Amino acid sequence: MYVRKKKNRSGTISVVVVSKSSGRYKEIKCLGAVNTEDEAQSLCIEAQKWIHAHGGQQELDFDNNKDRELEETERVINNMDAVLINGTQLLLDRIYDDIGFSQIPDDILRHLIIARVSQPASKLATTEYLKSYYDEDIDLNNIYRYMDKLYNTQQELVQQISVDHTRKILGGKIGLMFYDVTTLYFETAKTDDLREPGFSKDGKTAESQAVLGILVSEGGYPLSYSLFNGSQYEGYTMIPMIDDFKQRFSLGKEFIIVADSGLMNNTNVNLLRQAGYKYIIGARIKSESAQVKKWILEQTHWENNCCHEYKRNYGERLILSYSATRAKKDAYNRERGIARLRKAYKSGKLTKQQVNKRGYNKFLEISKDVEVIISEEKIAQDCQWDGLKGYITNTDMEADKVIAEYNGLWVVERAFRISKGTLEMRPMFHFTERRIEAHVCICFVAYKVYKELERLIKEKKIPLSVDKVLDIAKTVTTIRVKMPENGRFYTKTLFLTDRHRAIQPLFDLIDQRK
Structure with missing residues (x-):
């Protein structure tokens, strides 16, 4: 037993006799509550006498004692x-x-x-x-059972929550909507309705894969996603997903679609136009008509980041921009490529060993070497396009704004990089469609x-x-x-x-x- 002083919320000081047994403290006797330290000290003397009179061993007043500190610490740890x-x-x-x-x-x-x-x-x-x-x-079997449940009943709610939250943080509307696709490979060559070999963005040519399309808002906040068969051409994924997204989440025309030129073909552009969507898409300026290409190359008085516009049919504009930095990069990449060509074909012959072995090329035989030359004329023609980039839009945005919004496509690329890398979305080790979707x-x-x-x-x-x-x-x-x-x-x-x-x-x- 020992004497203990403790301050009460009212400001008074209580003096009690306390005992400890099996790590627990028990109050044996309360001597009273007083207002001053002098009065408390008097009660402590009485408490010590009480302990002695009742055959207890008097201990130190731990309130001001290092031993008390140690015991209190031990009590907390225990x-x-x-x-x-x-x-x-x-x-x-x-x-x-x-x-x-x-x-x-x-x-x-x-x-x-x-x-x-x-x-x-x-x-x-x-x-x-x-x-x-x-x-x-968490039991592993419960996780697998939950993944089946997630696939069946909760995927839709997950995406609805994401859309609602994104709208909230963006001030009530989606605004820009960026679309792109990537591929997710499996550590197997087995195929089924979802897993098929196809063009892999991860360079995994032997494994089966699925194609993932994702919609993100300005700032890179995810809105929705869809999985497609691994052999699906990525250009055919965009319109169905956007139409489905608009219908599922009751969206009006509050958004502008931004997509890379690699996803666009005449069919997709026509479908966007017919559906009444607003869009900003990358232009394939080297594939334009002869008239448009002539106009592009006539724009000779370039300054860094300047813009020119060409009016197209259906209310579209082709916006052409030039960047000195891009021009320097284009020239550098071409020079590197040509240097490799000169080294590989310095003899002027294409040999069997120089034919790549990918795909069915392995069945090719070359009976005689083929003569090859590097065309300086084609090199000179290609130089004219250095630094040029085109954008097609049916919005009424200023040209520099269109370019800035298109450049926001990097947020989709970053979404894929984080999802596939940091969050390790792939490779996938699930082999049923429902668990792949749940993952x-x-x-x-x-x-x-x-x-x-x-x-x-x-x-x-x-x-x-x-x-x-x-x-x-x-x-x-x-x-x-x-x-x-x-x-x-x-x-x-x-x-x-x-x-x-x-x-x-x-x-x-x-x-x-x-």
Whole structure:
């Protein structure tokens, strides 16, 4: 037993006799409450006499004693229930809810998204990560069952939530809508209705693949996606997806479609026009009519980044721009290519060894060498196009605005780079269509969470990238202590280093919402 003084909320000081047994403290006798330290000291003397009279061993007053400090520390440690390295969970949980994904009642999706953003891995490794760092016990079979459910019932809701949130942060309307496609390969050559060999953007010629089309808004916020057969020509994916997107989410004509020239052909342009869409698309200026090409090459008084316009049919404009930087790059690339040609064909002969072995070329035989020359005339003709870039639009935007909006296509490329690289969307190891679709859906949601974190970092003016913030958050620790007397837990998230404190404003937002 020992004497303990404690300050009450009313400002008085209580003096009590306390005992400890099995790590628990019990109040034996209260000597009273007083207002001053002198009065408290008098009660402490009485308490010491009481302990002596009742055969107890008098201990020190630990309120002002180092031994008391040690025992209190030991008591807290002994009652510590868990130490969680859960900084990313706390941070991404809040973002997940703010976007609106909490409308989906399954916590498994939440866990899969947080793990995908913070530590992308296989589904088996994900279960181990969740248990080790967040104390979340998720069975692998439950994950697979949930993926089947996600495919059947929740994909549509996921995309609706993403569209609604994007509209909100963009002021109520979509505005620009960028479209592009990429390919996702599988670690197998097996094929089915979805997985087929085709032109791979990852250079994976032996594996089967699927084609992924994605729509993103200005700023790169994901709106919708679709999967297509791996052999599908990418130019045929755009119109069906845009039509479907507009119908599913009841969009009017609030958006302008921006797409690369590689996706455009006469059929696609006609369909865009007939559907009444506004668009900005890359022009294939070397494939224009002889009249248009003549006009292009007549524009001889170039200044850096200047623009010229050519009126086309159906209210379209061809906007032509010139960039000295682009011209320098075009010339450099051509010179490198020609240097390789000169080295490869310095003999003036094309031999069998110089025919590539790709595809069915392996069946070709060359009985005699073929004479080849490098055409200086064609080189000179190509030089005339250095630095030129064309854009086709049916909007009434100023030319420089059209060019700026088209250049925003990089946000789609970045979306693919983050999804396929940072979030490890591919290679895929699922082999049923429903789980392939579910895996892509999980990565889509993860990218949405990633982009929202990026927006909040900029909003809080934290001079760090998303990946750097996540790396720091992975070292933020939360302690959980059990309070034996009332059976509750006390938790505290610790920001112990300067790196932790640099990202603490993001966690302060969490506290403000509690």
